Structure formats: structure tokens, C-alpha cells
Amino acid sequence: MNIKLIAVDLDGTLLNDKQEVSTKTKEALQRASKMGIKIVPCSGRPFPGIKEYLDELDLKDPNQYVVAFNGALVLNSEGRPIVEELLDYNDFIFFEKIAQQLKANFHIEVRDKFITIDHFINYYLSRESWLTRMPIKVCDLGDIEEDIKFTKAMFSGSAAEMRKIYRKLPKEVIEKYNVSTSDETLIEINSKKASKGNALRELAKKLNIKEDEVMIFGDQKNDISMFDIADFYKVAMGNAVSEIKEHANYVTKTNNEDGIAYALRRLVFDE
Structure with a gap:
């Protein structure tokens, strides 16, 4: 599978129920990053509530990006806006x-x-x-x-x-x-134009990444706009709501069971 961008929701996806990034999840995402894959946190949270996880995942380079406020803003790791829908x-x-x-x-x-x-x-x-x-x-x-x-x-x-x-x-x-x-x-x-799906689509265009080279992880209804884009490879967390699972290409383990790491090992690392 030729993946160049991995978008991860935060709450219920990247973060376990203790609001932590597990060691296995962190190691898997950092491994993907070292392979040249863009890791993009994609959340309803504002930038200050996302940036600490960029730092934790060692994604501090200005050519790393986040989708914030449910897609109203796409920013680089320094907080410079790339896409705005206000x-x-x-x-x-x-x-x-x-x-x-x-x-x-x-x-x-x-x-x-x-x-x-x-x-x-x-x-x-x-x-x-x-x-x-x-x-x-x-x-x-x-x-x-x-x-x-x-x-x-x-x-x-x-x-x-x-x-x-x-x-x-x-x-x-x-x-x-x-x-x-x-x-x-x-x-x-x-x-109306602001959604995680639209924001990711715009970011992928700016980075010259094809939609079928984008993998997404999510669990809640505010992730559905990502799961509606046909060519994205869609991974639902084991704890996801039914609407997300119904739109997914693959259902992984829960956020408390290192679901992101589990899926990456099988889908990206071919292990």
C-alpha cells in the first residue's frame, strides 16, 4: 500500500481513555514518519490543544501540519494557517x-x-x-x-x-x-465548507499527494466527512460509532488497545 499521508483523530483515536499517546502508538507513528509519511493530527480541538501531541510525536518541522477546529483551519507545526474556512x-x-x-x-x-x-x-x-x-x-x-x-x-x-x-x-x-x-x-x-474531509483534501492537493495515498483513522461522527471521501483508505477504531465502521475499509482495535499501531503494522509495514 503506497501511503504518503496518515491523518489521525485525537480523542478516542490517537489518545487512549487516559488522554495519553501509548508507547506502541507513538513508536508506530514515528516509524511511519521516518519512512517519509506525513502524520497529520486531525481534530475538533484548537491548535493549542493539538500542538503538544505534535511535540510528543516529534513532528516539530514546519513542513508538518495539523487540521484543527474540525477543518476550519489547517496549520503548519508553527501555527501558520494554510487553509481557512471561518x-x-x-x-x-x-x-x-x-x-x-x-x-x-x-x-x-x-x-x-x-x-x-x-x-x-x-x-x-x-x-x-x-x-x-x-x-x-x-x-x-x-x-x-x-x-x-x-x-x-x-x-x-x-x-x-x-x-x-x-x-x-x-x-x-x-x-x-x-x-x-x-x-x-x-x-x-x-x-459549510469546513470539515475534516475537505481540509484533508485541500492539504493533500497542496502537498501533491493523491487521495488514494491518504490513510485516515477516526471514531466519532465529526470524522464522517473524512470517511465519505471515496479514495481515502479509511480505518475505523474498534471503539468507533457504527456510522464510522460502516464507511471503513478496515476496523482495527480500540484506542485502549493500540489500534493505530495494530493497523499500521498490518497495512503499512506489512508485518
């Missing part, structure tokens, strides 16, 4: 009105922080702040500048609350935006 002030006002109508906790992500006009910070946003290493800025509506550009809008709450909010989202949201979930306590909304 939302604006009108989008913010639109979602803020929906949040008020649905009594939902709402926030946005810019490149280096969360912004919310909710003066109550719930547990789920606090957890995201910790996981992504990004601070939370609380402000009033009048403090939001009309030239603002942001990567992602998010609703957060309990799993039951998010199922209820998702059912009540106006049809216009589903039609005009890319709506996904990486966690049952979050609803993530990007530009």
Missing part, C-alpha cells in the same frame, strides 16, 4: 439568538481562546478549556466586534440536554452549516 459576526448573532430561544449554553472559539456572553460557565465548557489548553473570555454582547472571525460555534451541556437541543435546531442550521459532534456533551458548528 464564521463571522452575522453567524454569531444568528447562533446567539438560537441559544436564547433554546436556553442553551453557547460559546465560540477563536484561534487562542473561547468567547462567551454567558456569565455562567458550565462544567462542559470548563472541561473543554482544560482539554484544549485555551482560556475562556466572558464578555457582553456589545463587546463582540463586528469584524470578528471565528472558527467554530458550540453548544454545551449534558448528553440529554444536547440531544434535546439538536432536535430543536432550526432546519436552516443543518442546511447552511456543518453540524457535528465529537462528544455527546457538545454540538459543534462550522462553516
Whole structure:
């Protein structure tokens, strides 16, 4: 198999349930990197929440890349944007009105922080702040500048609350935006053009890599855009949701069983 780029989701894929990259997974990805294969972390997380894993995998060269914010940004390892698909002030006002109508906790992500006009910070946003290493800025509506550009809008709450909010989202949201979930306590909304699949496709073009030379690993619904691209070689984690497994070329072991290393040994290293 002639693979030149390997894209890996983070939570539930690269990371085990302890939020760690296992030794076997690290060694397998570093081995692939030494073979000249690009290793691209591909996550709903912002860049600060991804960069530490670039460092851990020794992918510090400026010609290494990440897909962040569910595909709203592709950046090199130094944080320089390569591809951008952002939302604006009108989008913010639109979602803020929906949040008020649905009594939902709402926030946005810019490149280096969360912004919310909710003066109550719930547990789920606090957890995201910790996981992504990004601070939370609380402000009033009048403090939001009309030239603002942001990567992602998010609703957060309990799993039951998010199922209820998702059912009540106006049809216009589903039609005009890319709506996904990486966690049952979050609803993530990007530009319609922003998805992990589109971002990877654009990055591969810029690197002169054919789509059938791209291998992807994922486990959650926000990975489905990668699994929808016909020529990508698609590997579902053993812990993946059914929609991902149904679209996969290969189902590997779980994230707690070194699933990435297991698949690479068989599919790339021919062992």
C-alpha cells in the first residue's frame, strides 16, 4: 500500500481513555514518519490543544501540519494557517439568538481562546478549556466586534440536554452549516465548507499527494466527512460509532488497545 499521508483523530483515536499517546502508538507513528509519511493530527480541538501531541510525536518541522477546529483551519507545526474556512459576526448573532430561544449554553472559539456572553460557565465548557489548553473570555454582547472571525460555534451541556437541543435546531442550521459532534456533551458548528474531509483534501492537493495515498483513522461522527471521501483508505477504531465502521475499509482495535499501531503494522509495514 503506497501511503504518503496518515491523518489521525485525537480523542478516542490517537489518545487512549487516559488522554495519553501509548508507547506502541507513538513508536508506530514515528516509524511511519521516518519512512517519509506525513502524520497529520486531525481534530475538533484548537491548535493549542493539538500542538503538544505534535511535540510528543516529534513532528516539530514546519513542513508538518495539523487540521484543527474540525477543518476550519489547517496549520503548519508553527501555527501558520494554510487553509481557512471561518464564521463571522452575522453567524454569531444568528447562533446567539438560537441559544436564547433554546436556553442553551453557547460559546465560540477563536484561534487562542473561547468567547462567551454567558456569565455562567458550565462544567462542559470548563472541561473543554482544560482539554484544549485555551482560556475562556466572558464578555457582553456589545463587546463582540463586528469584524470578528471565528472558527467554530458550540453548544454545551449534558448528553440529554444536547440531544434535546439538536432536535430543536432550526432546519436552516443543518442546511447552511456543518453540524457535528465529537462528544455527546457538545454540538459543534462550522462553516459549510469546513470539515475534516475537505481540509484533508485541500492539504493533500497542496502537498501533491493523491487521495488514494491518504490513510485516515477516526471514531466519532465529526470524522464522517473524512470517511465519505471515496479514495481515502479509511480505518475505523474498534471503539468507533457504527456510522464510522460502516464507511471503513478496515476496523482495527480500540484506542485502549493500540489500534493505530495494530493497523499500521498490518497495512503499512506489512508485518
